[in-house]
Every structure is written in C-alpha cells, then in structure tokens.
Amino acid sequence: MSELAFIAIDWGTTNRRAYAIASDGAVIQTLRDDKGVLSVAAGSFVGEVAKIRKRLGDVPVLCAGMVGSTRGWVEAPYAQCPAGIDALVERLVWVEPGRTAIIPGVAQLHGRCDVMRGEEVQVLGAVVSGMAPGDALLCQPGTHSKWVRMKHGQIADFRTAMTGEMFALLRNHSLLGDFLKADVVAGPAFQEGLELATDNHLLSDLFGERAAVVLGQRDVDDTASRVSGLLIGSDVRDQVIAAGGTVYILADQALGALYAAAVTATGARPVMLDSHAAFLAGITAIWDTIDGH
Template sequence: MTGQTTYADWIAVDWGTTHLRAWAMVGGQPKAEATSADGMGTLDRDGFEPALLRLIEPWLGGTKIRVVACGMVGARQGWVEAPYVSVPAQPSQLGPVPAPCQDPRLDVLVVPGLSQSEPADVMRGEETQIAGFLAQMPDFDGVLCLPGTHAKWARISAEEVVSFQTCMTGEMFQLLADQSVLRHSVSGKDMDAEAFAEAVDDTISKPERLAQRLFSLRAQNVLHGLGAAQARGRLSGYLIGAELAATKPYWLGQDVAIAGSPALAAAYEAALKQQGVVPRVFDAGPLTRAGLARVYAALTENA
C-alpha cells in the first residue's frame, strides 16, 4: 500500500476470506491499488471498518465517499450479511446492501451473492466476476467457467445468470496434494502435460473409478517410481476430468468461455479441447474490478 494521497470518486473492494484488495477509482478506471491480509477469516464484525480504513485512509478526503464491496464481506460472518439473490438474475443489478459505518466519510455497499434452489448452490464474489465478464461480452449466450478453489459453471443468457453449478475441484486438489498420503508422491510444482491429458480422458470415460485412481498414484510411485511431475499431472487430470464428467450438460454443445488465472485457465482449456470444445479464454484478474465498476455505474444511473 502506498501512503501517498490519491484522488478517488469511489472505491472498489474485493474482500475475500484471506485477503482484502481495494482500488481508488475515477469513473471506471483504477488510479491506485492496495492490498492487505485482513481477510474475512481474520476479523470479527467490529474489525471490518478499521481494517478498511487502514487500507484506504490515503484516499479519503473530508467528504463521504462510496465504497462498493463484494466477496465474503457479505457473508453471515462478514461485515453485514448481504442475502443471496435467486437465479435467474442480472449480476450488475443485484441491489447492494449498506454496511453500518462509524466513520462519516464512508458509504459502504456490499454486493449480494447468487443462489439456486434446485440443485442447491450458492456463489459469493463470482457474481461480480461475471458482471465484469459481461461488461466485455454483453451479447454472450453460453456457459462461463470460473475455475478456482470452488469452480463455477454459469449458464448465461440475455446478461442473466440462468443457472450454475459448483465443483470443489481446486480445494480437493490442494487437500490431496498437501495433506493426504499423496503429498509424498506429488511434491513440487511441475506437472506433466501428457499425464494430465491421459488422466482427463480416463476419468471422463470411467468417473466411478476416481477414488481408486487417486490411490494408484501412491502405489505407482512406491512400486514403479512414478515421478512427481507425472503424478501431479495425473492428480490434476483425474480431478478436472471428474469435474467435466459432472458438468457435461453445461459444456456439451455450448459456447464456452473460461475466465481464470492463466495457468489454471490453460489446464481447463486443454481438457475441454480434448472433448472437442474450443473455449474462449479470459484472464480473470481484471474482472472483479470491472464488475464492481459495472455495479457502481448501475447505482449511479438509478440514483
């Protein structure tokens, strides 16, 4: 964070479980950025406002400024609970909820998440990424995949999220790679692309064998010296393959886009191409900020 005073006419905030990120905004353009480790998981309800002030104090003047925030700040354990909005819903028109502020300079609004009754599902934070994606692709009619800790597949039409599905693929990978018996076999960061591709096809064709295939990574390492890069590639391929098997109604025969970090988006792109789907790929980095700008613009237009 910089200590230099920066002019802003509003502030965008992405508040997750582990990190807080803010941008000083003029219109739709960021003029400064600041981050801290004051995620939702480290704070009680009274700690949110002080954490935000520590981060954005150099951007504040003597008058009230609007802050538009998304993410876990709106969870039940957050600053204020922003109730989920049921799909179908337009991500840029969700009606942010005001958070209680002691500092008279702050006007904090928190964007709600989205929910789906059947099958039961929720998202919080990704709806703002989708709003940012639609700012670039307003005519998109298809399925957007947001890979990550909890990967989201959202069916979009007429700028609305019609339905969505969540898979815990990223969290499962981290748990298995870091805390299970497989940690001894998949150490390091290298990942064999050929092993990944073979594992994707294997799991899509035989998803019922996933649990057995996972332990076989350990056995093959012990008995046959399977290398860590190959084992890590297979672990990723097995899990992403299982996700594609579960989400087949979403991507089969659809216009598919992927928005994620470059490395993760590339893995999903490769897996989908093996199934005959050629997705469009976007960097998810700027999407949350762009989505918050869209929400702010909608609030300004409706004022």
C-alpha cells in the same frame, strides 16, 4: 487525471484487493494485501475501511466477496437466480448509509442448492463489458470452481465443484500426500490424467495412482500432474459441455491453462478472460446503476 468516484474492494477469505476507480471507470490506484476476512477481528471492519479511505480517498466504497458472509462484516442475504446487475443493486446492504455497501452473493435454489460470493461480480462484468456474450457458459477455476450459465445477461444457473480443495486435501491429508509434492504442469502426465478421467472411475483411479508408483510402473514426479488432470478432467466432463461449444474461463494464466487443456480435450473451445478486468467492469456497472438512480 479523472476525478475519483468510488473505491471497490474485492474482499476474500484470505486476501483483499482495493481499487480507486475514476468517474470514467479508469483505475487510479490499486492496493493488495493479505487482510482477508479471516484476519479481521469482529468489529474491526469499519476501521479497516477507514484505513483504505485514508490511502485512496474519502469516497463511497463498494465491497464484494466473503465480507458479506456470516464470517464477514455483515451478512448480505443472497440474490436468487436468475440475477443480473439490477438484482444485486436492489439487495445491497448499506453498512454505513450512503458511504459503504456490501454486494450480495447469488443463490441457486432450483432443485439443487448452491451459493457464490464475489464471483457474481466477475461473471456479470464479463458480460456487460462484452468479454463474453449474454448467453454463455463461464468457468471460474479455483479452490471451489464455479460453472455459471448466463442467459439474457443474467446468472441463470451455476454449479460449484470442490476441485481445488480436493487436490489440496489429497496433497496434505491423504495416503497420496507423499506422492504429490511436485508442481503441476500441463504436460504429458497431465494429459494422461485427462484421458483417465474419461473412464469415470475417479475414486478407484486415485488409489491406482499410488499403487502404480509403489509397483514401479510410474514416476512419482508425474503423480501430481496426473492427479490434477484426473480431478480437473472429471470436473470439466461433469458439465456435459457440447462438442464445439465455448467455455469462457476466468482465471490466472497457470490455472487457466490447465482448464483450457481439459476443455479442449472434450472437443469444446476455451476462451481465456481477464478475471480482474471482469471484476472491475462488474463493480463499475453496479456503481453506475446506483449513481444513475
């Protein structure tokens, strides 16, 4: 077995995943739990990392994600676009000198403000590993979907859409809530929502979904899928993807399939990528750059 080199932690808001990574880049062991930053009390991050080292090994640790936010361990100032692996390494925050570092997020400041934390490791990893080319459009669907344009292997520009959060708000806190209880599936109702998105009347079309059920024109069980198609379709069309272009999608299979259908509907080509493999490739490239110095 290869020698343990470092531990990588993808530390999000609600979940955490730690990887013990060997000197040849192989993953020796993985831990996953619900100890996201919101469940860790201020001043307790040192102890949390110590527990992970006790289980995985006493080696350096690289942390990415919301652990570097104002709510996390220590705020890691953003690197600015354009940003590649070297820019992230230059702005590492060593919370335990030589032992534990937090990877900075990336900020977009060119006329429009945007930020990311954690996603930068994935998209750069997708490129350095050859999963995606150095000039590409990558999509990371989720609560806050990221659309990242890569140029010459760097994050050149990106845009965040509150697509997943909007669906959750509609489901839990809106007049549509009682109509959105069913699971979302990539079937005919979802496709109808994608088609509806081409009308560019998002706000009025959302209310129309309720009206159609109340008037007996549509089945309530289809509403969640139609609304999801409307939101995701609007998100994808906002990106103005060229017909025949390619979008590299980093997501789990279920959500990725919805976005792939929406991309296909615009005439572009979706390519599904393994988001976990991309993260590991990115954080290993960061480690190799540190170790090489």
